[in-house]
Amino acid sequence: MKTPDQIARERIRNSLDETLIVEAAAGTGKTSELVRRIAGVLRTGRTTVDRVVAVTFMRKAAGELRLRLRLELDAARLKASSESEIQNLENALKRLEEARIGTIHSFCAEILRQRPVEARIAPGFEELDQNQAASMYERAFDMWIQNALEDLSPGLRRVLSRISFVRTFDEGSALDQLRAAGNYFLEWRDFPAPWRRDPFDREKEIDALIAQVTELAQMVSTCESPRHELRKSLQCVIDFESRRTSDYDYLEGLLLSLLRDLRDVKKGYIKKFSSKYSRDQVVDAKDQLRERLREFERRSGADLSSLLQAEMRSLVQTYEELKARSGKLDFTDLLIRTRDLIRDNAQVRGFLQEQFTHIFVDEFQDTDPIQAEILTLLSADDPAVTDWRAVRPKPGKLFLVGDPKQSIYRFRRADIIFYQDICQVLRSKGAGLIYLSQSFRSVRPIQEAVNAAFEPEMKGDPVTGQPSYVPLEEFAPRSALPAVIALPVPKPYGQAQVAKYAIEASLPDAIGAFVAWLLKESGWSIRNPDRAGEIVPIEPRHIALLFRRFMSWENDMTREYIRALENRDIPHLLWGARSFHEREEVETVRAALNAVEWPDDALSVYATLKGSLFAIPDNLLLRYKIEVGSLHPFRPTVAAVSTVETVRRQFTPITDALAFLADLHRRRNWRSAVETLHALLEAVRAHAAFALRPAGHQVLLNVNHIADLARAYERSGGISFRGFVEQLNSMVEREGNTEPPVMEDAADGVRIMTVHAAKGLEFPVVILADLTCRMSRGDASRYLDAPNGLCAMKTYGISNKPLWNTEFGWGMNSWLPNINDQIAFLARSHLYLRSKGVARSYWYAYNNGGWGTIYNGTGLNTAGVAYQQVYTWMVGATMTTPCALASNVWSCDLTLANGNLGRAVWLNVFGSTATQSYTPGGTFNKYLDLAGGATNFSNSVTISEQPILLEGTVSARPNPPTALMVTVH
Secondary structure: OOOHHHHHHHHHHHOOOOOEEEEEOOOOOHHHHHHHHHHHHHHOOOOOHHHEEEEEOOHHHHHHHHHHHHHHHHHHHHHOOOHHHHHHHHHHHHOHHHOEEEEHHHHHHHHHHHOHHHHOOOOOOEEOOHHHHHHHHHHHHHHHHHHHHHHOOHHHHHHHHOOOOOOOOOOOOHHHHHHHHHHHHHHOOOOOOOOOOOOOOHHHHHHHHHHHHHHHHHHHHOOOOOOOHHHHHOHHHHHHHHHOOOOHHHHHHHHHHHHHHHHHOOOOOOOEOOOOOEHHHHHHHHHHHHHHHHHHHHHHHHHHHHHHHHHOHHHHHHHHHHHHHHOEEOHHHHHHHHHHHHHHOHHHHHHHHHHOOEEEEOOHHHOOHHHHHHHHHHOEOOOOOOOHHHOOEOOOOEEEEEOHHHOOOHHHOOOHHHHHHHHHHHHHOOOEEEEEOEOOOOEHHHHHHHHHHHOOOOEEEOOOOEEEOOOOEOOEOOOOOOOOOOOOOOOOOOOOOOOHHHHHHHHHHHHHHHHHHHHHOOOOEEEOOOOOOOEEEOOHHHEEEEEOOOEEOOEEOOHHHHHHHHHOOOOEEEOOOOOHHHOHHHHHHHHHHHHHHOOOOHHHHHHHHHOOOOOOOHHHHHHHHHHOOOOOOOOOOHHHHOOOHHHHHHOHHHHHHHHHHHHHHHHOOOOOHHHHHHHHHHHOOHHHHHHOOOOHHHHHHHHHHHHHHHHHHHHOOOOOHHHHHHHHHHHHHOOOOOOOOOOOOOOOOEEEEEOOOOOOOOOOEEEEOOOOOOOOOOOOOEEEEHHHOEEEEOOOOOOOOOEEEEEEOOOHHHHOOOHHHHHHHHHHHHHHHHHOOEEEEEEOOOOOOOOOOOEOOOOEOHHHHHHHHHHHHHOOOEEEEEEEEEOOEEEEEEEOOOOOEEEEEEEOOOOOOOOEEEOOOOOEEEEEOOOOOEEEOOOOEEEOOOOEEEEEOOOOOOOOOOOOEOOOO
16 A cells, blocks of 8 residues: 555656645655656656756755756666657757756846846846845945935934944844845845834823833832842933933933843842832832833834835935946846746746746745746746736646745745745645655654654644644664764753753863764764765764854854864864854964055064964064064065174075065055965965864865955955955954855865755754754744735844944144144044944044144143043043034033033034033033133033033933934034
């Protein structure tokens, strides 16, 4: 009696005139069945190979599919009995290269090159790869943000006001996160429907919340014991009152910050809180405030996201204009233009439907909405249909293979709910759905463990998109060796119970020890993945360490695992971890490239000479520095300062290295960056030295990947060596950057990779690392409504990152000869930088006359005194209100180090002696000037272009200026 799995496979191979959707788990041979069906269609003469389309997810998979099809056609030709079948198969083999086997993007590019006029694109258009598209987007974003900051639209102003308050799970600086938000809109630009913006009276909500905060603050202030645990936890409420302003954008961020502060409030053990309120009353009031703040966070976030989507359309338009001027299309353009061409042009649609008679799609669960629309329209039996949801596929024309349980590429626009939706639509039009369940990849104990773990959990939920579970069936018999091992982790304890941080600390060494035991002591043998039926001893390349993530906030999750393997002398290959730029060999090469471009960079030159490329010892470098002088490639060498042959010979390694760096510098712009890099590595025989290191394969791959980055830079239009070095340096500085090297399958070493990188691969031994990672997000990150062209997503996150500005100056000799203007510029710059989140700022050149001195040889000049005074004001102070302009007066509110209120004010003029009377109100009664003086006043003060600092007590909060407008330079 045949099993359901056998019946399903026979249906795939024999029911060639039926539209089929095949759902198959990993290891069930779904790609093999797809290949057999293609061969069957060609064998029976239903079509010719030039009219077949086979779409895969990756280029590598396309190459493998073409090879497997050739082998299958050869095998089918040997089994064929009729002359017609033999002739059909021979013709298919001869013309196999004419088959459209590739990614969906390559297929779309071919269609557009056939019909550029109808698609309204340049006939000779070029395709942008991911690096080139990213570079062009960077240019577009830079142009957009400059214009946006000048106009400072409401949405952008609200985003910037949150910078100092709201920390998100996104990585990078505030500008990086705004850039990422724009990239989301760009990626989903084929879903132009505006996001719903519900009525939301933000100002009214904020006023009501402030009243509630004030009420809670009054309750907290009645506590007589400053050591009360609840009183200390609610200090944030008291602090909120002292930071209030009339700027609603600022208040929005302040309230969201308060929400986060209220998450971890400890109520303590003492039930009495004060003579007026019990502890429980205060806790109830806190809980009510927090719940209302959470609702405000949800509603204000939705309102801001809708506003931001509308404002960032101009960013998408800027990017589109840059591409149009250069005659280039990115990957998304290929899809959008092809979809529009097929959907909107009846003549082209009919021609393509006739040209391609059979369409096969592998990994269909990773197909995004626009790709599915293209494929279904091409398979229609009625050329007049333009809505993909109304398409009835021509019988046998469409064959889809996928596994909804493996839909893990959501970040590449795959959507499991959309997959289920399109499957349902096709089934309603006559397509059949079948399942493959027999797994050829794993032994029975592993299948039993997987079935036991997932079958109770995966019941199928069309609302959340959870697929139903199909149990795996046995193929390989039970092995004598254990198939599933629960690795005990030593001491996974916290202070009171098992804690994640303790597991994270102990798991790497435990796994490293287990891998060492497997390779050196176990004596185990496994099935050879390269040769069926062969049993071989375990080698490092047979083991894979799988991670859910490589980065957690700013921590590289792989680093401790790598150290555990290196300490045991176990070779390993790291597939695309984010610590690429922190690898010693990468830092060595980057330092050398910096020394080539900037010979004046003494630190890079020293690092190059001392590093592994030249390996010159410290004692020789120190002697050279003392006896000869600077380690500069173009400065006088030992030959010019010493006639002693012995001395000259001793310093030969240094002089030769400096001369070589000088030669590379002279030639760097006369040849490509890749040639300069290879010249450097070949001259010092770096490849041999790198190969002899532990994990030498990985080291060489990392070094070679730098050359790949140089090629990508030049392909994207880069023309100078300096541009490449600067790009390389920026990759290091950019938080969360990742540069995966190209891996060699034959290289020996334990594979370290994410589950995304491991998809479709097979390893005899798989070890699950990073077990403390959360299984999924706590909330939804995207809502997709394909029929209505709507894609709503979380796009905004701004974190408060410390910024340092080490290069600000005024250029006195060129445009600021007046000392009073110098003083005003210095003080205002310092205050303004601080208000925009710059934690520290330093003068560019302390005594450089070309930039403007603040030191006259014996002490600080008047500009230097002003600089010192502002610095003194800011030490220990907190900027509570950003510098803002109102009524021709700039002001910034502070809480000073002594606890008093402070406000820096100056007149909105420059290069002028104009003055104006200013009445601050509140409790201000003293001001400090830039010369170090302090003056008491009762009502008003005279202000000019030079800032002064007003000071007052905290008995009453000052009246801030009204109609604040933040201007960002």
